Amino acid sequence: xxxxxxxxxxxxAAATAALRYRDRVLWIGDLLPARDPNLFDLCLGHAxxxxxxxxxxxxxxxxxxxxxxxxxx
Numbered sequence: 001x002x003x004x005x006x007x008x009x010x011x012x013a014a015a016t017a018a019l020r021y022r023d024r025v026l027w028i029g030d031l032l033p034a035r036d037p038n039l040f041d042l043c044l045g046h047a048x049x050x051x052x053x054x055x056x057x058x059x060x061x062x063x064x065x066x067x068x069x070x071x072x073x
Contacts, residue, residue, distance in 0.1 A: 002035055004043035011043035015062055017050065026052035029061045 002013040016032045018039045019025075028047050035041065042050060052058040 002031075002041050004046055005040040006042065006046045009043060009046060011045065013041035014044045015042045015047035016040070017042055017047065019053075024053075024056040026050065026056055026058045027061060028059070030063050 003009070004011045004013055013031055015028050015030065016036070016039050017026065017028045020027055028042070028050065031041060032039070047060075047062075050058075
């Protein structure tokens with residue numbers, strides 16, 4: 001299990017983030033299957049609260065969660 005890259009956070013990683021300097025974009029996507037040293041993994045809370053640098057765009061490309069069917073089926 002991978003943990004959040006934010007200092008002092010011990011929550012499990014749930015998203016992968018990247019800074020795309022050329023496009024001035026902070027991209028947040030679904031957690032990649034394997035760790036990439038060029039990217040950083042974030043927990044749900046930090047993925048939701050992370051902001052893009054000034055003058056950049058924040059793009060959240062995560063797959064929306066599908067609600068569970070009533071009755072667990």
